[in-house]
Amino acid sequence: MNQNITIDAKGIYYRQLNEAIKASLQDKINTIELQNVNGQRYIGAGITNDATISIQGTPGNDLAAYMDGLTLQVYGNAQDGVANTMNKGTIIIHGDAGDALGYAMRGGEVYVKGSVGYRVAIHMKEFQEKVPLVVVGGKAGSFFGEYMAGGILILLGLRGREEQPIVGDYCGTGMHGGIMYIRGSVEEHKLGKEVKPVEMTEEDHQRLALYVGRFAEHFGEDKEEILAQPFTKLIPYNKRPYGNLYVGA
Amino acid sequence: MKVNYLMPEFLIDRDEQRCTHCRICVHQCANEAHLWNDKKKIVYGEDQNCVNCHRCVATCPTRALRIRNYPLEYKNNAHWTPHYIKSIFKQANSGGILLAGMGCDRPYPVYWDHLLINASQVTNPSIDPLREPMELKTFLGRKPEKLSFQNGKLAEALPPQVELDIPIMFAAMSFGAISLNAMTSLAMAAKEMGTCYNTGEGGLHSSLYQYGENTIVQVASGRFGIDPEYLNAGTAIEIKIGQGAKPGIGGHLPGEKVGMDVSQTRMIPEGSDAISPAPHHDIYSIEDLRQLIYSLKEATNYTKPVAVKIAAVHNSAAIASGIARAGADIIVLDGLRGGTGAAPLRTRDSVGIPIELALAAVDQRLRNESIRNEVSLVVAGSIRCSSDVVKAIALGADACYIGTAALIALGCHMCQKCYTGKCNWGIATQNPKLTKRLDPEEGAERAANLLRAWSREIKEMLGGMGINALESLRGNRLMLRGIDLSERDLAILGVKAAGE
Amino acid sequence: MSLREGEVRIPSGCAISGIMNRKGYLFSGHDIIQSIALMHDRSNGLGGGFAAYGIYPDYADHYAIHMFYEDSFCREETELFINDHFNVEVGGRIPTRKVSSITEAPIIWRYFVQPKAEKVMEMDLEEDEYVARLVMQINAKFPGSFVVSSGKNMGAFKGVGYPEDIGEFYKLDSYKGYLWTAHGRFPTNTPGWWGGAHPFTLLDWSIVHNGEISSYDANRRYIEMFGYKCTLQTDTEVITYLFDLLLRKQGLPLKAVVTAMAAPLWSNIERLAPEERELVKAIRTVYSPLLVNGPFSIILGSRKGFVALNDRIKLRALVAAEKDDFIYVASEESAIREICSNPDRLWSVAGGEPVIGLLEGVEEL
């Protein structure tokens, strides 16, 4: 049964707001709408639940940290640290997001309509059936996918600051697992020394079609048009890039 | 019967079970410590001749050899240690000045070992050097006090700079003191790693001109091999006033070492002694230094920075300030432990001061006079590892020279007998049978590997401190703490005590 | 007793925020308080402060000296010195109101002064330099007295407490300025000395800053060659002096200053067009000791506007926005949205990329 509740977050400190959310979930409410959110931290953090929370405004740092199952719709921009160590669930951000989104994320999906900051998907990893996914509609700052260990990272470059390139420097630096797809091409000098571009396979096309399809659905965009452009696929050279770096003392 | 008072220093321990009397050691030891008895068809050792260079040990195919300290005990005496007794024997025997190779080996405090490095925890992040940028680029040369701009452009071009990818260079070692193969190894490694080697005072062999961008050419009191082509061949010129191993003393390359190649490179007749006077005879005062500096600049059209190298002595701070004001672009300080091919032992071991203290004093003095940033400061003399480099930079050095460490990378085993010309590792010798033991390609790879490994370690430590460009460590003494040092030492080093 | 700033180095984290009206239109301190208050959890109640420009139009040509005194004896001593070197137009207590969380405030005074012309001549200095030196003298030689700010038509208001409480305490809602910056401090350990709070100021410059830099001693030892004395041992102090040296004393263009302090990486410099490359290379070579390394975001305020900057690999957050004639910067987007819910443009600032807000008609800071 569908149970809805609306909470006006205006001027409410994050502790009280998150308490209210958790209390509602305890009461089996499965759709929560938060209005006038501005800067409250840790929304959705550490929650194991299948409910949906929609957020109007600008949620604060560490949105959905350790989150385990919720679906979050953010109608606004998200700040730094979204999906930090997230385990499961879906986040759909109808704006931009800040730095270090998806840090050490192990599962779940994050879709960002706009652009993201520095160090996005840093140390994202996969384990057994858990394969995290981040799709960014706009552009990304430097250190995109820094020491990524697993999961799928897709960058579309559909929008964003005009003067900004689709991705900053040190893209995939230290990457040792997972796959990155970037729409269009990336200059060689932007790539970390541990990654290389490889040919797209049929499996890649299917995978892209699936996730870009979901992205397009979330934000009402044209999937085919997005897929019409070729993508660059980046994977790490090997799983242990620093194997030869050390010598026993 | 005349008794020889001198007992051997080392004992050659041959495992008779393993030894096949193949005679490899006989061929390998230029000191003739392994001999062949043709009658008995056996190899035997002459302990007296062994200098413990490990060459025979490393090359013996059956691992039959071990070298031990000679098991000869002197009666315990904290004052009259075997070293002094043996020295007196030698001098009473010969009336000679004691000669030694490499640097001071006395147990003076090693200040590097009393300095500890910082790391970031919480309040600012450490940085992953493997994945994030980590910059070691270093520029040596004069910097203007400030830049001026005209319509958004530089009003004046920068004075010439030596651009280094890493803050470690190979110290001056002349052709003559070391072999051409050793020099070539260093030149190639310098090129590979984006740094410089230094010709020393022996001129530049024709085969090395190709490494010009990675060469610092030296001008010393003997002025060997110096002509306009030489001066313009490198990326900078270094005037050598003194060196840490023998401050105040000149040099002497015996005629035996002056073969054809050395003769041509030094531009002196074959077989003649190459003598470097103690001072430059055109520098008897600081204003004369200025004259020499500018004559070199003039001769090279002001396109090369000029460095002045001095041994670290008591008054280094004031001297360095004078050198900066005399127009030097780079000041090189060589500390007490700096190595050499040959130096009088007592001078080597008792003259000068440790580089750590000299560096701290000079850097602070130049700052007190507001001219530190205008000159570069390079230190040499006992840099053993990457953390020594880090500590030197934090104390205020722009870059370091390594000499001994570079030779060890090439195979030197620190027997300290470089002055004999019989270096079994093909480094400190001109004997073609010995020099061919060092393959320049292999040597270059080893020397480059050493720099590579140290650079990685430096980056690791920088990252730990939350620093991603070496310049932010330079003179950053807050990154150091002293351990087991007196108040006075701490004050001179300008560091706090650990725990403070 | 724990040691205070100046006796020991105290790292601290923080929140920063700034608002400016490009046309110079004056607005009250209400918004900046709101903005910084939103980032309450980035500070820990051990320091908050504001810098405000345009607040003293009636004394616009006077240096406004804000002072902290530990007791009235310190005040009398220092006033003798001030009277000796300046013509004091007016002086008196800075009005405050009671706020329960703000305790142990020092005596807070302000003076509107002009340097004594004959003394300036005697010392053969520019007026600004004269004032700067005297300020440093007071801070170094009068224990118990501390110059909080010393610029014209501007002032700093700071103390120990959460920034919103400090704003309330100083009645900032009753002042009007065209540029406001604010700081909420998270020091790791401080005895609660009011002088240690931010902003740090010198003449017109004010700095609020977030992050602990790792290049501190390299920067300090360089700047001290040029006559500065880093008595507080804080990052903010040394950064202020770096700006003062390059902008005021050496007259470098702001762009060059930013290049020195948040230098591009060599790998990027190599890819610049030759002329630009030579320029940037020269700046990085000559001013390498001024590279500010480690995480930081700062707002430098001045009479002419401000520049906000973060470190070159963006270890601290910085967001900027524009709405009509207003320009905003803050550590977090929400701190801007709190006072400007619908900006025309909002962007997250890239590492080493300056956000420059200048008053109309002004070309350099």
Ligand code: SF4
């Ligand atoms: S001098 Fe060297 S090669 Fe000769 S015996 Fe001694 S250790 Fe062996």
Ligand code: SF4
């Ligand atoms: S260079 Fe040769 S002679 Fe000199 S110490 Fe090393 S191994 Fe011995």
